[in-house]
Amino acid sequence: MAVQRSEVACALTFTVQEPAEFALGIGVGLRLGRTVDDELSVVGHDQAVGVRVILGPDGNRRHLFSAEPGELSISYRAVVADQPGEPQRPTEWDLLTALLPSRYCPADRMTGFAQREFAGYTDPVRRVQAICEYVFEHLQYTPAASGPTTDAADTLLDGRGVCRDYAHLVATLCRAVEVPARVVAVYAPGLSPMDFHAVVETATGGQWQVWDATRLAPRSSLIRVSTGRDAADNAFATILSGRAELDRMEVTAIVLDGDLPADDHRSPVRLL
């Protein structure tokens, strides 16, 4: 397997109503064996805004800055080159954490339902496949049907959602049947309409395997941005204080060197 190269970008425009502190989660995640050549520019009142970056667990980065009232333009671009190689294996602590209920994945409330539907599959990978198939079959991809407080229980009942809701429901059902699962924000070449995307990783077969119940983009060319328990950990933009509204958002993600890979959305795939 050769080096895999991608190019991603996003442009966000906010109207800042009151002096605001931002945390952005749009920068490509860091890892050994990945070369990232990227650039972030934040402009308010025709002036560059100073940005500082912090690094968290799992290669997550956050870009932090303060913005004055007015229009704010954020523009990010990255070329990413991934050496194929051994991804990090889940630690025992990772496994424990990935079984816990979280804000949008209340696995503790759905144990009965999940056990009844999926505990019959004793092989963990087969179990996850059954969950992904169930979610793909039972949800209708529907923009604007869900909102920022929607959790996986709401989604199962309502039967509608977007990628974030699909990921939350898959992760919740997995945890409820004892499969460690986490949520990953990604750039997704081939996604249509193009947007930020969210998928699930399960700790199965001794490694993290990636699943996408929306089946909207091939998994092997996804580019990891942020890894966490659910969307709370992975927001592309958090207003820490003050007030600002997103006006416009544009996302790009392409595979350099070659065609988009195929995906049966069934066999296990690893995300770099």
Added chain:
Amino acid sequence: MAVQRSEVACALTFTVQEPAEFALGIGVGLRLGRTVDDELSVVGHDQAVGVRVILGPDGNRRHLFSAEPGELSISYRAVVADQPGEPQRPTEWDLLTALLPSRYCPADRMTGFAQREFAGYTDPVRRVQAICEYVFEHLQYTPAASGPTTDAADTLLDGRGVCRDYAHLVATLCRAVEVPARVVAVYAPGLSPMDFHAVVETATGGQWQVWDATRLAPRSSLIRVSTGRDAADNAFATILSGRAELDRMEVTAIVLDGDLPADDHRSPVRLL
């Protein structure tokens, strides 16, 4: 079909902590063609407490009284004789009401799930049968797993409950696929362990038909007490003000003249 005779009784003991107003929903429901020979006694501090009765829609009765702090004993006994005959048909207003979401039956939140699972059954009776079978298969009858604020969404996710929860989930799924449904509190000869019981009536085939996804007692010998949207309308005891705690409860219900009927819990049955 001959006259159907039953005998029911219940004894409740409360500790009243602060002067309290009670509304009891334990008196057998009234209807044309039913003869009820019953007696209610409420005793506090060795004295009979004065009780007044009010009549609501659908033959519902409530017994109202005030109680002083101390131990309170309630004892009810009824012999019921039902002439077979034409039960009242649902009015158009009944149908509208029986489609609405209610406190413990949030059908509006479960439309997607219910439509996906049950809309394929176009015949309304077949649809309800499928729902009852689903609920029977997916829930585990588990005392104390649910509580007074548990609604049908909680129950579907948790997979456990008692008769009230089964009834709420069936009624909610029915309403979510456009089958009018209401909840009925009943005395249930044959129920084991004996207790107050709750079942569902659907407006199907131009009449009210009764269903019990717990399958714990034959439907044709149930004795209607109270009819409503859900458990909020059908509580056997409501403390309207003050404070009191239920200490002990005993319920009896038997069929006079003959054996307990059989029930396949599948074919439609009408409740008198």
Added chain:
Amino acid sequence: MAVQRSEVACALTFTVQEPAEFALGIGVGLRLGRTVDDELSVVGHDQAVGVRVILGPDGNRRHLFSAEPGELSISYRAVVADQPGEPQRPTEWDLLTALLPSRYCPADRMTGFAQREFAGYTDPVRRVQAICEYVFEHLQYTPAASGPTTDAADTLLDGRGVCRDYAHLVATLCRAVEVPARVVAVYAPGLSPMDFHAVVETATGGQWQVWDATRLAPRSSLIRVSTGRDAADNAFATILSGRAELDRMEVTAIVLDGDLPADDHRSPVRLL
């Protein structure tokens, strides 16, 4: 007090996607002493659609009809003349019902909070005034912050809502401190921007008294449309089956003969 005359109207346009059954709750409520001169027209494909009307409790009417796919125009107009007079007093059954939790008014979940805040007011009218003031002070009137599944608990926590949410929160807090409360859909002369409106009636002082924590329109000129437990009972349009979307809605309500009355939104007012 002289006869009170008002004129109300509304125009609704739907796109019907699949053959649909409608129930409209836009017709002015009926009562003794009220003269209603009204007209409803439903037009699809340039043809009048046949409408039948049913009467429910509390003078509620529903207009029922079937619509074929395509655009659908609904237009309603009424001139209402109200003789002043004794309004109907709440029955004991009304009082019991108005204390129950309902779909959007989960009073059973909010007892602790409500008791802590409002039980100190022993006079029922004063208690309701304190609740209305609390809700007025704690909520921000915010279109589109809430949705069709939002209940009063969500609203208290989120601090934002529209008239329906204000009414639900007031009714819920009242019930949780033992004040019977129901929700009324009204036409509201003076409301700005003009829309359907929702208020609360409490059974206080032996009669139904009306309260509006939004304080957006004077209470004494409100025209009752529909009375119920909460918005589930009072929807202006329910799609019973099939699929249709509301495209446009226009509401008018004016007082004939004289100026809009003043309202301190504090003293008790009765709604005819």
Added chain:
Amino acid sequence: MAVQRSEVACALTFTVQEPAEFALGIGVGLRLGRTVDDELSVVGHDQAVGVRVILGPDGNRRHLFSAEPGELSISYRAVVADQPGEPQRPTEWDLLTALLPSRYCPADRMTGFAQREFAGYTDPVRRVQAICEYVFEHLQYTPAASGPTTDAADTLLDGRGVCRDYAHLVATLCRAVEVPARVVAVYAPGLSPMDFHAVVETATGGQWQVWDATRLAPRSSLIRVSTGRDAADNAFATILSGRAELDRMEVTAIVLDGDLPADDHRSPVRLL
């Protein structure tokens, strides 16, 4: 300030119904400057069960083992000596994480309420003090009123709870007004009745400060066990797979060398 010495212990008895994997969170948390002399014994069928320990972030430990069906006895004892010294300061990543909503602390749903009540206090410490006072005043300490799925929104509405619920509500309200907050499981000398205890740490004044809205034990002698987002991260026992039930639990915690300190439950205190 001298070395602070404490002795803690707990004994747990489980009935294991199906072969089960356990993760225990009862071992005193590790940190620089703390000496822990402890011993854990797990006995099933009169045989010692092999236990392995893993270390997570913030000095959290988990003890992991497998248990066969039957009775299981767990016994833990520790003597802890804490050198006074500089506690670790929150990193920027800690601050971001401690602002996120979590399973039992849905701060995103309570922003309006929290802002309305507490945003007026501009000083962060004063803000937290006001929140702790509000929670102390508004909740009634009530065993068994809440359960394992109860979140902070439920608790605010219901007005009742135990230490875990108090901690969740404080942490949620803090996050909703932009004060980073996390939940800490502790041994609590002086707590009565003695039990595992839960408190909150806020990142205020550049450090972690500890708060206990139950006011049931002095903060300066608490012994940190586990630090996390909420109770999901801090469970004293998690059954990862299989089935087991807790039969009995006994907890001890005492201060060696001296009396229990006093606590005004108002001034900031740091937890080692």
